[in-house]
Amino acid sequence: EVQLVESGGGLVQVGGSLRLSCVASGFAFEDYAIGWFRQAPGKEREGVACISIGDGETYYADTLEGRFTISSDNAKNTVYLQMTDLRPEDTAVYHCAADEELILAHVAYYDYEGQGTQVTVSS
DSSP states (O other), rough: OOEEEOOOOOOEEEEEEEEEEEEESSOOOGGGGEEEEEEOTOOOEEEEEEEEETTOEEOOOOGGOOOOOEEEEEEGGGGEEEESSGGGOEEEEEEEEEEEOOOGGGGGSSSSOOOOOEEEOOO
């Protein structure tokens, strides 16, 4: 059974940082791409970043302006999303997702996704 479990969300002030974690199980981790997407209330899902576990290739949404970094620890089947200089518009539920394709535009609709972790940025 494929499982993706996110953690690390919380309440942070503007300009603060958070690191989200996604622990994956139930599939061949190194054969997949893992991505993060977010969804704010009343808004559509938005792909944030993705990484190819096999070769480390990464893609990011242009709107992030370089504030987020995605990485993986293959020994732990874990993908991280380091978020810095957080802004109120970053408030959303953040989900990790897995698929065999490394396509940022598709991350929000990858084959497998976790239940998400809430990130709230207060001003």
